[in-house]
Amino acid sequence: MPKPNAAKKNTSVKRSGRLPRRGVADAAQVASGKAARSRKTQARILDAAEELFSHHGIYGVSIRDIADAAGVDTALLHYHFANKDGIYEAVLLRRAGEINSARTRALDEYALACGGKPSIEGVVRAYLHPVFERLLHGGRGFKNFAALIALANNTELWGGGTVKEYFDPAVQRLIDLLRLVLPKAREEDLYWGYQFLSGALTLSYSRNDRIQGLSRGRCRANDYAAIEPRLVEWCVAGLRALGTRH
Amino acid sequence: MPKPNAAKKNTSVKRSGRLPRRGVADAAQVASGKAARSRKTQARILDAAEELFSHHGIYGVSIRDIADAAGVDTALLHYHFANKDGIYEAVLLRRAGEINSARTRALDEYALACGGKPSIEGVVRAYLHPVFERLLHGGRGFKNFAALIALANNTELWGGGTVKEYFDPAVQRLIDLLRLVLPKAREEDLYWGYQFLSGALTLSYSRNDRIQGLSRGRCRANDYAAIEPRLVEWCVAGLRALGTRH
DNA sequence: GTCTATATGGAGATAGAC
DNA sequence: GTCTATCTCCATATAGAC
Numbered sequence: 001m002p003k004p005n006a007a008k009k010n011t012s013v014k015r016s017g018r019l020p021r022r023g024v025a026d027a028a029q030v031a032s033g034k035a036a037r038s039r040k041t042q043a044r045i046l047d048a049a050e051e052l053f054s055h056h057g058i059y060g061v062s063i064r065d066i067a068d069a070a071g072v073d074t075a076l077l078h079y080h081f082a083n084k085d086g087i088y089e090a091v092l093l094r095r096a097g098e099i100n101s102a103r104t105r106a107l108d109e110y111a112l113a114c115g116g117k118p119s120i121e122g123v124v125r126a127y128l129h130p131v132f133e134r135l136l137h138g139g140r141g142f143k144n145f146a147a148l149i150a151l152a153n154n155t156e157l158w159g160g161g162t163v164k165e166y167f168d169p170a171v172q173r174l175i176d177l178l179r180l181v182l183p184k185a186r187e188e189d190l191y192w193g194y195q196f197l198s199g200a201l202t203l204s205y206s207r208n209d210r211i212q213g214l215s216r217g218r219c220r221a222n223d224y225a226a227i228e229p230r231l232v233e234w235c236v237a238g239l240r241a242l243g244t245r246h
Numbered sequence: 247m248p249k250p251n252a253a254k255k256n257t258s259v260k261r262s263g264r265l266p267r268r269g270v271a272d273a274a275q276v277a278s279g280k281a282a283r284s285r286k287t288q289a290r291i292l293d294a295a296e297e298l299f300s301h302h303g304i305y306g307v308s309i310r311d312i313a314d315a316a317g318v319d320t321a322l323l324h325y326h327f328a329n330k331d332g333i334y335e336a337v338l339l340r341r342a343g344e345i346n347s348a349r350t351r352a353l354d355e356y357a358l359a360c361g362g363k364p365s366i367e368g369v370v371r372a373y374l375h376p377v378f379e380r381l382l383h384g385g386r387g388f389k390n391f392a393a394l395i396a397l398a399n400n401t402e403l404w405g406g407g408t409v410k411e412y413f414d415p416a417v418q419r420l421i422d423l424l425r426l427v428l429p430k431a432r433e434e435d436l437y438w439g440y441q442f443l444s445g446a447l448t449l450s451y452s453r454n455d456r457i458q459g460l461s462r463g464r465c466r467a468n469d470y471a472a473i474e475p476r477l478v479e480w481c482v483a484g485l486r487a488l489g490t491r492h
Numbered sequence: 493g494t495c496t497a498t499a500t501g502g503a504g505a506t507a508g509a510c
Numbered sequence: 511g512t513c514t515a516t517c518t519c520c521a522t523a524t525a526g527a528c
Binding site: 309310320321324329330 | 521524
Binding site: 280281283284287318319321322325326 | 496
């Protein structure tokens with residue numbers, strides 16, 4: 001069994017402070033060609049890790065696999081990210097903030113735009129759309145990230161706490177709005193609703209394509225254009241039902 | 247990366263034919279004390295593997311871990327199951343048939359009992375109840391198995407084909423009945439409905455307990471008594487919505 | 493059927509040259 | 511910042527004794 005965390009003795013974890021942060025790079029870094037190259041290398045490493053992790057899970061991938069896929073030496077991975085956990089964490093953090101602030105923003109904008117009259121459908125759509133937008137137009141990297149999240153979401157691992165901080169606020173904002181639309185709903189039913197929504201959503205962008213075989217080709221697991229409107233209808237109906245329980 | 251399958255050269259995989267099959271054991275096996283002990287040992291190995299796999303995934307667990315947890319030597323695991331893939335497969339197959347034939351049976355019984363007038367709720371309940379029954383009263387082994395299925399369900403691994411044969415018939419029976427209840431539904435919408443149901447269901451018995459933190463303790467992820475009725479309502483409402491799309 | 497002993501490879505990690 | 515060389519440990523797997 002992998003030791004709970006081999007990075008206990010790891011003092012250089014804060015190296016992740018040197019991760020590519022678009023727009024926050026200081027002058028010295030921008031000026032230096034070496035630093036720019038470093039950021040590119042790190043991005044390539046993270047891209048490779050993201051893809052491999054999403055297919056095989058953390059333990060199914062070795063540091064050497066990642067290094068090979070990125071076309072660099074394993075020592076470089078240790079230099080930039082200290083150890084495997086550091087790579088994994090960096091992969092998650094790279095996109096977790098972006099997608100979740102997009103979600104919160106979409107919910108806030110809807111709350112304003114609906115003129116004090118929010119609907120279940122409007123709220124659900126606002127929460128879901130940022131993900132589907134990126135699944136449809138965000139390129140391969142985001143799809144890999146999403147598949148990795150799907151995997152993590154069915155484990156207790158789930159990013160060990162750091163990631164929660166990025167994902168939870170958007171969920172709480174979602175629940176807040178649902179509470180407004182369904183004032184008679186019991187508190188716990190709103191959370192169960194989110195749980196069911198979350199399960200369907202993550203399976204949608206996981207790497208499980210069972211539905212293709214089951215439906216004899218009628219549905220393809222990653223046909224996001226087909227999924228989004230149906231998932232919205234599904235969740236709206238479910239939330240309405242849960243929100244009006246006796 | 248783990249070689250796609252280290253068991254290519256593995257000729258003794260059919261040793262799994264010697265797995266505990268209640269009621270099919272031949273006289274020689276029943277008579278022998280050694281064989282009985284062997285079956286017990288195998289069961290202990292599978293119990294340990296089931297638990298560990300469900301927590302850490304296949305690659306997160308070593309054969310030594312399993313052997314230690316089961317209190318036997320690693321050589322025994324190779325003797326009984328040839329290799330790690332053999333153990334994994336045996337873990338899945340041990341329960342896959344049982345739960346899925348229970349599902350099919352429940353659906354068949356409902357189809358008879360409803361007197362030609364099935365309801366969405368009746369069908370969904372028949373499909374879901376066998377799992378929740380076992381989650382609530384089946385002991386720790388079944389919970390571990392379920393959590394492992396949840397993990398596998400978000401991966402492309404998914405038992406490499408053998409397991410599908412056990413799970414798919416029950417799903418097809420479910421879809422058949424839903425087609426009767428929702429005659430105007432488009433074929434693909436029924437399958438999408440199953441996909442969403444499946445995602446919510448597997449998350450319910452996964453090891454992810456995020457909902458506890460999110461709801462500040464109001465919900466606990468494995469409170470199956472709370473989940474079952476809500477999940478039924480959720481899916482019934484969703485299926486009705488999907489089944490009446492324009 | 494079970495355990496001891498051991499072969500062989502691959503894992504994560506680091507020191508030090510460039 | 512990147513690569514070479516190498517250390518140490520643990521993984522899977524098998525042969526053979528009991």
